[in-house]
Amino acid sequence: MEIRTFDQLLEEAKKRGRRKLAVVFPEEVSLHAALLAHEAGIAAPILVGMPDRIRELLSQAGVDAGAFEIEEAGSPAEACALAVALAHDDQVDVLLKGGVQTAQLLHAVLDKDMGIRASKVMSECTIYEDTRMRHSLLAVVDGGILVAPTLDEKVEAIKNTVGVYHKLGYENPKVAVLAAVETVTEKMPCTEDAAIIARMYERGQIKGCVVDGPLALDNAISPRAASIKGIGGEVAGVADILIVPDIEAGNLLGKSMTYFAGFASAHVTIGARKPVLVPSRADDGQTKLMSVALGVVAYY
Amino acid sequence: MTPMTHLSDIPVAVKGLPRKRMAVAYGEDAHTLQAVERAVKEGIVDAVVVGGKRTITEIAGECGVDAKLFEIMDVEGEMPSVKAAVKLVREGSAHMLMKGLAHTDNYMRGILDKETGLLPEGGLLSHVAVFEIPDYPRLLVLSDAAVIPLPTLQQKVTITKYAIRVANSLRVEMPKIAFLSASESVLKFPSSQEAAILTGMAVRKQFGNVLAEGPISMDLALFPEVSDIKGFKGRVRGDADILIVPGIDSGNVLYKAIVWFAKAETAALVTGTTAPCILTSRGDSEDSKFYSIALGALNA
Numbered sequence: 001m002e003i004r005t006f007d008q009l010l011e012e013a014k015k016r017g018r019r020k021l022a023v024v025f026p027e028e029v030s031l032h033a034a035l036l037a038h039e040a041g042i043a044a045p046i047l048v049g050m051p052d053r054i055r056e057l058l059s060q061a062g063v064d065a066g067a068f069e070i071e072e073a074g075s076p077a078e079a080c081a082l083a084v085a086l087a088h089d090d091q092v093d094v095l096l097k098g099g100v101q102t103a104q105l106l107h108a109v110l111d112k113d114m115g116i117r118a119s120k121v122m123s124e125c126t127i128y129e130d131t132r133m134r135h136s137l138l139a140v141v142d143g144g145i146l147v148a149p150t151l152d153e154k155v156e157a158i159k160n161t162v163g164v165y166h167k168l169g170y171e172n173p174k175v176a177v178l179a180a181v182e183t184v185t186e187k188m189p190c191t192e193d194a195a196i197i198a199r200m201y202e203r204g205q206i207k208g209c210v211v212d213g214p215l216a217l218d219n220a221i222s223p224r225a226a227s228i229k230g231i232g233g234e235v236a237g238v239a240d241i242l243i244v245p246d247i248e249a250g251n252l253l254g255k256s257m258t259y260f261a262g263f264a265s266a267h268v269t270i271g272a273r274k275p276v277l278v279p280s281r282a283d284d285g286q287t288k289l290m291s292v293a294l295g296v297v298a299y300y
Numbered sequence: 301m302t303p304m305t306h307l308s309d310i311p312v313a314v315k316g317l318p319r320k321r322m323a324v325a326y327g328e329d330a331h332t333l334q335a336v337e338r339a340v341k342e343g344i345v346d347a348v349v350v351g352g353k354r355t356i357t358e359i360a361g362e363c364g365v366d367a368k369l370f371e372i373m374d375v376e377g378e379m380p381s382v383k384a385a386v387k388l389v390r391e392g393s394a395h396m397l398m399k400g401l402a403h404t405d406n407y408m409r410g411i412l413d414k415e416t417g418l419l420p421e422g423g424l425l426s427h428v429a430v431f432e433i434p435d436y437p438r439l440l441v442l443s444d445a446a447v448i449p450l451p452t453l454q455q456k457v458t459i460t461k462y463a464i465r466v467a468n469s470l471r472v473e474m475p476k477i478a479f480l481s482a483s484e485s486v487l488k489f490p491s492s493q494e495a496a497i498l499t500g501m502a503v504r505k506q507f508g509n510v511l512a513e514g515p516i517s518m519d520l521a522l523f524p525e526v527s528d529i530k531g532f533k534g535r536v537r538g539d540a541d542i543l544i545v546p547g548i549d550s551g552n553v554l555y556k557a558i559v560w561f562a563k564a565e566t567a568a569l570v571t572g573t574t575a576p577c578i579l580t581s582r583g584d585s586e587d588s589k590f591y592s593i594a595l596g597a598l599n600a
Binding site: 182183184186191192194195196198199200202203205213214230231 | 453454484485486493495496497499500501503504505506514515534
């Protein structure tokens with residue numbers, strides 16, 4: 001069954017039992033996410049950092065200081081290394097970034113010897129719950145990690161995201177490679193990339209999904225806009241996954257959905273053997289919880 | 301209207317059109333005069349042969365051509381003859397141009413002259429060949445195998461449009477275009493990626509009423525049985541009407557292989573000019589010259 005709402009996503013996460021969630025050098029934001037996930041019954045937090053500081057944070061949050069497992073690490077760098085080592089040995093299932101730099105954590109994740117890299121490229125998968133128009137989930141890739149993705153990086157990001165959608169129950173997710181227009185023009189290189197990616201799909205070089213592009217946002221998600229423009233195919237108007245040209249487009253599109261449309265969202269970094277969660281301070285509780293749920297369902 | 305399938309269909313179609321007038325640049329050789337004689341006798345064109353009147357009359361006498369079949373415009377010298385012939389076309393008293401004894405370089409220089417030539421603003425001089433290949437059930441249009449050495453993507457767009465126009469003149473209403481490369485997989489070299497982009501443009505109807513496939517290898521484009529063996533499911537499967545080649549090197553080799561190995565008959569035109577220009581060489585057969593003139597008249 002295709003998961004189409006965040007309620008369903010949470011239910012699915014619950015079916016997978018409490019997964020071991022390593023919080024890498026906890027601070028308020030990450031601890032809040034871990035506590036919500038624990039409360040919802042989908043995570044067993046393991047707090048990796050300085051024990052005194054962690055106990056202090058727990059008591060501030062009104063939680064029994066002995067309630068969770070603590071792994072001692074004296075610095076953010078140590079915490080990253082230890083958490084990734086635990087993930088490497090399958091002692092934890094999910095990594096949640098705390099008071100460390102994102103780059104620092106990803107560096108440990110990608111370490112050649114000790115890391116847990118699984119794909120050629122790490123990409124951010126942000127999923128929005130469209131409760132107004134289509135009543136389904138809609139992914140935007142990549143609004144967080146890939147700044148100016150090359151053609152290869154876009155293809156890898158598609159493969160990463162399609163893997164997530166398979167876990168969400170979508171047998172053949174529909175992928176739209178976005179641009180400002182649906183026509184191909186040298187003046188906008190992203191339209192050329194999109195045309196190339198669409199051919200790669202036609203040639204069986206990208207599998208497990210349906211891909212079309214270039215598509216403009218309107219004709220990717222609105223059947224009416226697609227039909228007015230006379231764009232056929234299996235993706236136009238009904239896309240599940242939107243591949244944006246660069247981080248600016250992804251960021252603006254994502255924040256528009258959050259702030260103008262009021263869609264709830266969840267986001268997870270894909271490309272390692274375990275889901276990596278990078279919560280933002282601006283994330284609300286729902287986003288934090290659903291991100292853990294998404295990480296769990298995407299991998300387990 | 302059924303598409304033409306033989307080069308001999310071209311003169312038949314031309315006979316139903318108002319008679320066109322052809323200016324012959326420096327027609328001081330037997331090959332040229334014989335081709336002109338045949339075209340006039342068969343009612344394809346009227347001709348004005350530009351060059352030294354005495355020489356032309358003499359050569360006609362020697363090779364048994366009736367010089368009364370065409371008008372002679374008495375001009376001394378190669379370059380002045382080319383210029384005078386171009387001028388006739390430019391001023392509208394002739395509809396098309398044919399090369400006589402003039403060197404190709406001089407002929408082209410006359411056509412390309414910014415002040416007095418035949419290249420419109422934004423026009424791109426390129427070459428279109430039409431083949432009748434034994435056992436291939438349709439006429440095959442090939443471009444550009446002769447004029448543009450390393451076409452850019454933008455030039456390939458223009459080349460494709462000219463080729464489509466020629467295919468349309470052969471009554472192929474929805475030509476199937478193959479953007480050739482070495483493999484049908486999208487690979488990391490320019491011809492492959494450009495073929496993918498051009499196909500994307502065709503899919504988005506940027507070339508009008510066509511079907512296109514690319515990158516595609518020549519065997520998949522021309523032989524249905526190869527498409528069957530390889531399980532290739534494309535919009536073009538061994539039934540291409542138009543081949544767009546990656547560059548002049550591959551294009552010229554393919555052109556000559558089709559002529560010599562496949563024993564094809566050809567007609568060819570220089571396109572992008574305000575009027576069709578015929579660029580036959582002494583190596584071309586009598587029929588080939590005749591069909592080129594007919595193709596020019598069809599497109600004039």
